[in-house]
Structures are given as structure tokens and as C-alpha cells.
Amino acid sequence: MLLTIAIGAGVVVLDQVTKWWAENSLSTGERVPLLGELLGLQLAYNPGAAFSFGANSTWIFTIISAVAVAAAIWFTLRVRTVSWAIVIGCLGGAVTSHLGDRLLRPPSFGQGHVVDFLAYGNWFIGNIADIFIVGGALAAVLLTATVPDRGTVDAAR
Template identity: 85%
Template sequence: MNHQRRYPLVLLTIAIGAGVAVLDQGTKWWAESNLSTGERVPLLGDLLGLQLAYNPGAAFSLGTDATWIFTIISAVAVAAAIWFTLRVRTVLWAIVIGCLGGAVTSHLGDRLLRPPSFGQGHVVDFIAYGNWFIGNIADIFIVGGMLTVALLTATSPDRDTAEAPQ
């Protein structure tokens, strides 16, 4: 695919990524403005609720003493999203890469700019799933995006996201 035909897909990917990042950061701002840390607001009984928490680690609060490692992983994920964005070839892959790119960019922003310090920032979580874990909008896009990547890869192995490096 030539560069001129790919340009609209790149713009679509960037627009979706920006939208996801703004949505995630906006909902985190809302959560910090309206919820108290640790207090749970039930939405669907004990199954789903709102509960403000700050996560220094990864999913399920794993690696809470290694925040800087997750900052590096987030930066690598953003770089990968940029690489794939510049090589996207289909609308479906543009959507998926945009969703993933926006989500990891938002998480990187948390890691870099939120307390306690640069590169050691805690991710704002506020969606409580039973007593299992607390997440955010970016987490939903990451899980959904990775499931979609797996599905697309498994069902159409001849259609990749990007052109081979030259």
C-alpha cells in the first residue's frame, strides 16, 4: 500500500488514540473530583462499583515496588503503537491500534506526571469489579484491544497490520 493511501488510516488511528486518551484522563479527573479514596459506590450491588484507588503496580496491583519498570514498559508500548500506526493497512487494525495506543499513552502519562514523582506516578483506578480488582477506562481498551488482536491474528493470519520492513 502506498503512503498516500495509508495516510487517512494513520489519521484515523491517531484520532482514535487521542479520543481514548482524553476519555481515560477525563474519567480519571471525574473520579478524583467526585470519589473518596477507598470509599465504594455500588452500581450493580457487589458486582460492579466505583472506588478510587491509586495503583503503583500493574494489573491486580502486581509489582507495586517496581513502578519505574511499568513506566519503561508503558514507554515501549507507546513506541510500538507509533510504529504500528505508521504502518497500518486496514480500518479495523487502525481502530485496534488507536485504542491500544491511546490507552497505553494515557497510562504512560499517569506514570510520568502523577504523584509521587516523575516516572514513579500511580495510575488512577476507579472501576471496581467485585472484590477482584479496580481498573479504569484505559484498562478496558487494553484488554479489549489485545483480545481483538488475538482474534484478528488467529482468524486472518494472511492479513497483517503493517508492511514488512524494507
Template identity: 75%
Template sequence: MLLTVGIGIGVAVLDQVSKWWAVNTLSMSERVPILGDLLGLQLVYNPGAAFSLGTDATWIFTIISAVAVGVAIWFTLRVRTRSWAVVIGCLGGAAASHLGDRLLRPPSFAQGHIVDFIAYGDWFIGNIADIFIVGGVVAVLLLSTTEHNRDTAEAQQ
């Protein structure tokens, strides 16, 4: 449990510190290229979800973030392996950081906009928490598959 909580806190702090840096360093009107047009830095405030979907439903994403944090806490109390502890910590920390943005950032309580600043070509702009969410989901799929295959092999013996 301590590993999961520690990783979660680390992910949330890393995400919030990187957002603080972005807000205090980057301009909304300027894109700073890192790898040409493929990767850059550009500050935006996203009221919606991934790809700026649902920009008029910020309060729904606040609820979804709160539920995700609750689910992460529930799993934290039940995790039995180090690999699952790491994954749950990553997902929980990212969800907690997004929930913090939704609750505390302008324009108002529970209507806050997410700070995004990592520009992936012309596809979308994200943040550190988004990287941990995507990586965490991939890890959940891999762990679920490998555990299912292992359990099936053990049952056949």
C-alpha cells in the first residue's frame, strides 16, 4: 500500500510542478518546437477531456475524476503485487492531479480547466498526468492478459 500511495503522490506532484512551470514559462500564443512539428510545448487550458471533447461538460469530468480517485483508493487497499501497486499508483496520482485542477483552477470550483502544454504534432496537447494515464491503461491491459494466461496455464497443469 505504501508503494502505491508513494507513487501516486509522486505522479501528482510531478504533474502539478510541470503545470506550474508551464503556466509561468510558456505563452498561449506561441509554440516552442522540441522535435520539429512532431513534439513541442504550447500552453492551453482545457475545459474538456482528451482532444478537447466535451468542453461544455467540465462538471462531468470533475465527477469522473473524483470517481477515478475513489476507485484507485479502493484498489490500493486490495493490491497484492508490486506491478499492480505501481500501475494503481500511476493511475491514481494522475486522476488526483486532474481532480485538483478541476476543483481548484479557474474559472470556478469544480469547473476548473486542465493545464495542457505538451503538443503532439497537430493532434492534441496534453500533460504529464495524461502520459501516466495512457501508460497505466496499457499496463493494466498487459498485466490482465499475462495474469490471465498464467492462471490458465496453472489451471491446465
């Protein structure tokens, strides 16, 4: 459980520090190439979900983020293996950081926009928490597929 909490806290700190850096170092909309057109830095504020889906429904994503944080806490209290502790820590930290953005960033409480700054070609702009969400989800699928007899949680607790 402590490993999960430590990883989650580390993800929150890393995500928020990089967002702070992006806001203080980049101009909104201006792209700084890192790997040509493939990867760059571009500050954007996202009111929606991935690919700015649901941009007019920010409050729904705030509720979804809160439910995801509650689920991460539930799993954290029941984790049984180091591999799942790492996965839950990554996912829990990422959704907690996004929830913090939704609650505390402009334009208002519960309607905050997520700070994005990693531009992947012309496809989308994301952040560090997004990397942990995708990586954690892929790791969860891999763990489930390769070690089905070693469950995530102890449901009897």
C-alpha cells in the first residue's frame, strides 16, 4: 500500500511541476519542435477529455475523475502484488492530478481546464499524467493477460 501511495504522489508532483514549467515557459498555441513534426511542446488548456472530446462538459469529467480517484483509493487499500501496486500508483496519481486541475484551475471550481503541453504530431496535445494513464492501462491489460491467477485486489477485505 505504501508503494502505491508513494508512486501516486510522485506522479502527481511530476505532472504538476511539469505543468507549472509549461505555463511559465511556453506561449499558448506556439509550437516548439523537439523531434521535428513528430513531437513538440505546445501549451494548451483542455476543458474536455482526450482529443478535447466533450469540451462543453467539463463538469462531467470532474465527476468521472473523482470516481476514478475513489476507485484508485479502493484498489490501493486492497493491492496484493508489487506489480499491481505500481500500476495502481501510476493510474491513481494521474487521475488525482487531473482531478486537481478540474477542481482548482480556471475558469472555475469543478470546471477547470487541464494543462497540456506535449504535442504529438498534429494528433493531440497531452501531459505527463496522460502518459501514466496510457502506460498504466496498458500495464493493467498486460498483467491481466499474463498473470490471471494473481488478482489485483483482495475482495474479501
